[in-house]
Amino acid sequence: MSTLPNPAPLVTQANKAFWDATAEGRFQLQRCNACDTVLWFPRRQCPSCWTENISTFDASGKGIIYSFAVIRKGAMLYKEAGPFVVAYVELAEGPRVMTNIVECDVDAVKVGMPVEVVWHDTGQGNALYRFRPTA
Amino acid sequence: MSIRGAAYIAGIYEHPGRDLPDKTVWDIHIDVALGALADAGLGMEDVDALFCDGTAGFGVLTLADYFNINPTYVDSTETGGSSYLAHVGHAAAAIAAGKCHVALVTLAGKPKSGWQGPSFSPGPEAAFEQVWGMMGAPHSYALAAQRHMYEFGTTAEQLAEIKVAASIHAQYNPNAFLPYAVTIDDVLNSPMVADPLHRLDCCVVTDGGGALVVVSPEVAKKLGKTNAKILGHGEAVKHTNNGRIDLTHTGAVYSGPRAFAEAGVTVKDINYASIYDSFTITVLQTIEDLGFCEKGKGGAFVADGGLVAPFGKLPFNTDGGGLCNNHPSNRGGITKVIEAVRQLRGEAHEKVQVPNCQIALAHGTGGSLGSRHGSVTLILGQEDA
DSSP: OOOOOOOOOOTTTTTEEEEEEETTTTEEEEEEEEOEEEEEOOOOOOTTOOOOOOEEEOOOOOOEEEEEEESSOOGGGGTSSEEEEEEEETTSSOOOEEEEOSSSSSSGGOTTOOEEEEEEOSSOOOOEEEEEEEE | OOOOTOOEEEEEEESSOOOOSOHHHHHHHHHHHHHHHHHHHHGGGGOOEEETTTTTTTTTTHHHHHTTOOEEEEEEETTTTTTTHHHHHHHHHHHTTOOSSSEEEEEEEOOTOOOOOOOEEEEEEEEHSSSSOOHHHHHHHHHHHHHHHHHHHHHHHHHHHHHHHHHHHHHTTTOOSSEEEEEEHHHHHSOOEEEEEEGGOOOOOEEEEEEEEOOHHHHHHHOOOOOOOEEEEEEEEETTTOOOSSSOOOOOHHHHHHHHHTTTTGGGGGGGEEEEOOOOOOHHHHHHTSSSOTTTHHHHGGGGGGTTTTSSOBOTTTOOOIIOOOOOOTTOOHHHHHHHHHHHOOOOOTTTTTOOOEEEEEEEEOOTSSSSSEEEEEEEOTTOO
């Protein structure tokens, strides 16, 4: 099983609230109060109806693997990681988010597999959301 | 307004080099510009419109300065490897509107001998995509391939057929980076880069470039060359759709119908197709999305030499494509147009020339199927089409 690096994300004005919540183990999503669309990734206006009337809520942290790739040899920070998995996980709330699948043999990962979030501290005041197979 | 018949491709040039340590990117721009203009029977002094991607310094400002020309129309549309097909469509529209008569499109880059490529500033998605170890296109396209396999039962052998067909063509191209035929087993036995894509599912990395000259009908008439008539153009951006990315379709589902409608032709009329082949999966999905076969049946379509020229169901990428011939600057769009024009002129290698090729399609995919990409479809015809 590979050990992945935990690079800090590029925190901006638009996404700071999301990343601050990760420090507390909360996967915060936005919902448009006008049209009920769940947004991804965080932003100020709803990309469906352009209102700024948006609220946040804590997602369940559950999802299924929509697709994945096994990267046999990473580069830069991931150079020494060994084989690892990049995936899109479809959250129970709708959005498909890019992430890593962890705590699972890379050759055992399947599309459709149920997964749950785990948090990996970046040491920079936030944590990366990764997913492992649901026990 | 339609661009059908409003403009012609009168000049093409593909740099013969694949490893150019002694040239600057700017040398290559000049080489290909002069090559395409000479092919058309024109000179730099005739150019009144300039098109390039967003990687060439300060775009058209840098190139107009270096070419020492004063264009009346410029465009630095940046849609990755599909940019140059967009440039052709935009040039045709500008010519139709009377803005210019001789448009020059150039591409140059050196990813093999010394990367001097683009560094785009991070977009709003960066924090959510750049921390997972996704480095480069193979990782991202693998996501698309995996989902296509899951939804439609596409196999690694079927994807390999695409590489095999390209390699059969490449053996007749002395300039090809990989000028030899490979087998399905060669592809399957090559190292995994990002499952399910093997190394031989990926395009080559080459230095080089290419150029196109797009002219008005008045200019075309005065030139001695056989020109390719621009019949139709469609473009689209396919993106992550507010976190609902769909990995099994490309933007060709949008750009294709637009181009076919403008050209007034259907898939049945296409004698030859240049299909963007950054990866084997790019070709498979594009063929489906353009309507050459039912969605999900691309694997069966490409099997048993379906793409092999001159007599396959859909002869494709007869130069060897990005998979074997050339992918200059990590961007294969301009070579797609160049080989389509060669086919229409009857200038492809005799082993792969499609007999009486009257209508050709060229399709570009730039960016990534795994996130956001630009799709551009061009339909070209013989001069009297």
